[in-house]
Amino acid sequence: MVTYLKHMGKYTHNQIKSKSFEEIQKLYEREQKWINDFVPIDSEVVKDSRKGKAEGSRRKTFARKRTGEKLDDESVKRQKIEDDDEKEALRVYLDIISGDNESINVESLATKYLIVDWKTHALSEDKMYYEIIRGDGSTKSYKIxxxxxxxxxxxxxxxxxxxxxxxxxxxxxxxxxxxxxxxxxxxxxxxxxxxxxxxxxxxxxxxxxxxxxxxxxxxxxxxxxxxxxxxxxxxxxxxxxx
Incomplete structure (x- = not known):
């Protein structure tokens, strides 16, 4: 949901990082609804609607029926294209992350675990470091x-x-x-x-x-x-x- 909001909803990291899971979910659902409800101005439904106004009531009724059927087909096709595009974009992001040699610390937006302990390690006179231990059991080492x-x-x-x-x-x-x-x-x-x-x-x-x-x-x-x-x-x- 965060990836979708950043790349489809144009939200920045600072706008998202302090929000809870429920707030993130609401933003995600709102963006999804806005995209799903969007109809391009040059779509078939607009063209058929304008054409229907110039025709008689009998032909207008027929046109609306055909338009409704076509709209259903177009909506399904458009939704499939959007879903495929989104999946492809997410796949690319995941490929980039998985191919990175740097270690990545994944942290919940709603929870940051507190520091519960620390240890000092001295491997030799020149190799010493501090180990920070968090509430979820994760650790990370720092030299200074x-x-x-x-x-x-x-x-x-x-x-x-x-x-x-x-x-x-x-x-x-x-x-x-x-x-x-x-x-x-x-x-x-x-x-x-x-x-x-x-x-x-x-x-x-x-x-x-x-x-x-x-x-x-x-x-x-x-x-x-x-x-x-x-x-x-x-x-x-x-x-x-x-």
């Missing part, structure tokens, strides 16, 4: 926190912050966990006493990026440091950085 922001919305960031904070409520993070902990604390609990803010004068900003899906800014420095911030929070910047 900024990679997560491409997929996350605001709720994902909140869930991960809560889980990480609960785990280290009575223990101190170590190793690769300290990086994730530091990024999340900078976002939700910015403090002038943190080293990342105390040493701002040593940084040179080389890039700024906004992840609008989750409302997080990221400042990338020449030292390789990334500072993450919520768009609504005020952070303790020095004047030179501002």
């Amino acid at each position: 926190f900024i990679e997560m922001l491409d997929d996350f919305d605001r709720q994902d960031v909140l869930d991960l912050y809560r889980l990480v904070k609960e785990r280290f409520e009575t223990a101190s993070p170590e190793g690769y966990d300290r990086l994730l902990w530091g990024d999340l604390i900078t976002i939700f609990e910015p403090s002038e006493d943190d080293d990342i803010w105390k040493t701002q004068q040593d940084y040179t900003l080389i890039r700024w990026r906004l992840f609008d899906s989750c409302g997080v800014h990221v400042l990338l420095m020449d030292t390789g440091i990334a500072i993450h911030m919520l768009i609504e929070k005020t952070c303790p910047f020095i004047q030179a950085m501002l």
Whole structure:
């Protein structure tokens, strides 16, 4: 239904992504009805109707009967052509998707499963990553926190912050966990006493990026440091950085 609405109803991804299944179904049924009810201006039914007005009542009645029969045949043929065209278009889209070597995460329009857990994996000193686990059992791996922001919305960031904070409520993070902990604390609990803010004068900003899906800014420095911030929070910047 989503594919049909995008390519036949000209709906955009942003118009569809926040709608529930029931809303998508109603839009789909409305588009189908509009197309099924459409009659071209040069169709036989219009021609026969105009011709019938110029004829006598006897010939008009006969013409209407013949027109009705022809309309039924034309409607069936037209519907079959439309169905065949639609099936062919969908087949092409499916062929394109199935032939793609990139992995595709299929997600319900009505439900996005919450993050329920996370794990840190260290295969070697240079090969470490985070594994994000969602409520439906699906997982995805990320090397650093900024990679997560491409997929996350605001709720994902909140869930991960809560889980990480609960785990280290009575223990101190170590190793690769300290990086994730530091990024999340900078976002939700910015403090002038943190080293990342105390040493701002040593940084040179080389890039700024906004992840609008989750409302997080990221400042990338020449030292390789990334500072993450919520768009609504005020952070303790020095004047030179501002």
